[in-house]
Amino acid sequence: MGATEHGLPVTGGRETASEVWRLSRGYRLRLAAVGLLGIVSTGVDLIPPVAIGFLVDRVQTGTADLGTVLTVTAVMALSALLGAAGTAVTIVLATRVYHTILATLRERLVGRAMTLPQHRVERAGTGDLISRSSDDVTAVADAAPAVIPVLTVTAFTIVVSLGGLAALDWPYAAAFAVVLPVYALAMRWYLRTGPRVYRAERAAMSARAQQLLESQRGYATVLGFGLADQRHRAVMTNSWSVAVQALRARTVQSMLNARLNLGECLSLAAVLVVGFVLIDHGASTVGGATTAMLLVLRLLGPVNQLLFVIDTLQSALASLSRMIGVVTIPAADAADASTTPSDLATAVRLREVAFRYGDGPPVLDDIGLDIPAGQHLAVVGPSGAGKTTLAAVIAGVHRPDAGTVTRPRRTAVITQEVHVFAGTLRDNLTLAAPDATDRDLRAALDTTGAADLLDQLADALDTVVGAGGHPLTEAQAQQLALARLLLADPELAILDEATAEAGSAHAEQLDRASEAVLAGRTGIVIAHRLSQAATCDRIVVMDAGRVIETGTHDELIAAGGTYARLWAVWQAGQHTSTIR
Incomplete structure (x- = not known):
């Protein structure tokens, strides 16, 4: 568990994961059901690319008729309906579990904060504690709409789609796999850069909250000693610090997006080249290549979302680790327990x-x-x-x-x-x-x-x-x-x-x-x-x-x-x- 010299502690990744796992007790069966439903839903969504590939081959051989088109259309419509319904239920169930666990964490955060000895809160700065129980809670809660659909659906889509590519023709899966290092390098760069930037942004927010709180609490003193301009400059300085750190975070987002676009272009080019070679050698059909391209296109969106949502996820995890840092303060430190003298007099x-x-x-x-x-x-x-x-x-x-x-x-x-x-x-x-x-x-x-x-x-x-x-x-x-x-x-x-x-x-x-x-x-x-x-x-x-x-x-x-x-x-x- 890390902390600044005088600040409240911030947990590391392993401690944060352990605490979240403990908080999930009682919801794990429901989470398993969410995972199973997500896999089934994404599996159903593979039907349209396969059906389109089948139709292309039938058209190319001249065996397609109106019945074939209607059948393929009906199968695609039914699979889309079932896949959308399954995805919606998956997201709803996952969201309920997420917010239930978050509510439990918030209650524990407030409960532990109320038992912290005042000397520790004052040393860390009241603004730090307020920021953790407001800004950080909001950041984790607001991450839900972006993070939950990705973690509960797109992760399954990637796994199932890769399996579908391998089942169709392994060279297509190999072509896509060759480009994966581009995404891995993008992720490696981001994991080295993102967390540090977001921690700095959250720390700047805490400092700003502290300045605002002190100015409000000491309003009479500020006016009495003519310190309004000084306090204004202090608040503005901390506000600009927040703005600078926010710009750094947005720059990291843009650089990540550029790397993802590069991976997308390389993925499409690799599969197109492999498809051309396989068709030229008679190892694949146009329908098979079409199916492979549709699967890759279907993969690119989730891959980009999964990597890009890590931007939001990292920000939320930075806030989560600050919240859990308070929750996991040892009880001996959270309550400055007093004892009754042995001499009752x-x-x-x-x-x-x-x-x-x-x-x-x-x-x-x-x-x-x-x-x-x-x-x-x-x-x-x-x-x-x-x-x-x-x-x-x-x-x-x-x-x-x-x-x-x-x-x-x-x-x-x-x-x-x-x-x-x-x-x-x-x-x-x-x-x-x-x-x-x-x-x-x-x-x-x-x-x-x-x-x-x-x-x-x-x-x-x-x-x-x-x-x-x-x-x-x-x-x-x-x-x-x-x-x-x-x-x-x-x-x-x-x-x-x-x-x-x-x-x-x-x-x-x-x-x-x-x-x-x-x-x-x-x-x-x-x-x-x-x-x-x-x-x-x-x-x-x-x-x-x-x-x-x-x-x-x-x-x-x-x-x-x-x-x-x-x-x-x-x-x-x-x-x-x-x-x-």
Whole structure:
């Protein structure tokens, strides 16, 4: 399994084939039936060339009459009808199996993607994962109309037609076989060139998707810092990269087409020359040569289609290998499994934890921490102290570069950037608890102080919110997130400035909601306001990625250290706000 340095893995040909074979389990009998039906259908399609050759010989000898013509016509019409019907049924059956297997693969892709640890997705780039679950799925699905008829019909046509040529007169088959190296060389060239070009095209699409996603997600930052032109140039640069790679892919297609045309000309010329020689020596008839030419003409189309569709097939396989690369990520990597400490009295335990982003400076350095079960811990410190990173490491979003982290299996995190999904209010809440009743949902909203939200919505829980629906304020969105957490009922709840709503009008209400949510469970609060920290059982003060103080609010105030100074500044700020 290959991968870029930081990207998600891409499987090789053998691994892709093995996974597709596993996915076909339960459909193999149906696939065998498709193959048998395809061979029979193409066998029936050999009747018209043979019938025309027979008619030519009868005409040449003067023994053909109206009955002969009518009989040959009827046989050709019947064989064409049966062959078309068999081909249609073959394609329909093959398409159903194809899309069923693709649907299974898509479900597994989404299921595995949802269990990937966030640190791995962020390192690879969210655009990569989105591209695999959208562009690549579309590429594989769109390949069906071109690939299925070829693989289920033309491959059989080639085999059966070659057998018919050999049965008619082996020199005709030999003449066609002599030209096959031209097709083999074309295929060899294409297999060396095509996959690399298509992988580059897909990688460029992933990079473009990443740029677009970052620009959309960071819209406010882009506007705030005047980065619109810079982001526009970045998107345009990646878009042009996609265009360049697409042009390279289309050039490869044109070069393949030229090689196929050469093979077609040589094939016709070889069979014509052999037919002339055989007829001249009395070893074949004009009817036989006619049949051979019709069989070769019948072969040229499928041969060209089979080789040229490899262009589409290679593009689809490049996408398929990227999809399967995600599906086959080992379960140990897909789920950053947490374990419950053997000492049930301790919910979270950190030992000598260190972390840095990429090659940057250490963000966490030698962190050691124990959080007893049921305790509420506040983490405070100046901006850049490592508070959010510590929360992410404890939650499993990031893996520590050194040290160990132990936490409960059922851990939930709420950050300041909460998301309202497009859908009903009920759908947004039941994401956390699919089996929750309406009574449970209303109770969760009531506990988080959002009960009055239902009175504002025309259809109560059935009101569509989020994009295209009823807009929620930032405070309401945070209350919704807290209600989700309450319904999920985790053992450990981490609130990373989850109540640091833009305006302060609802601050007290949100603080009460967070206290209600944390009741009865272990909680970690990355405190935006020191009033939140003061209500917690214990406070950890961080600076420059290290824990510099720990204790209760009263203990830290009495110590007169960093926390005491932060508290004094906080109090002064609150006093100033009150005077104003």
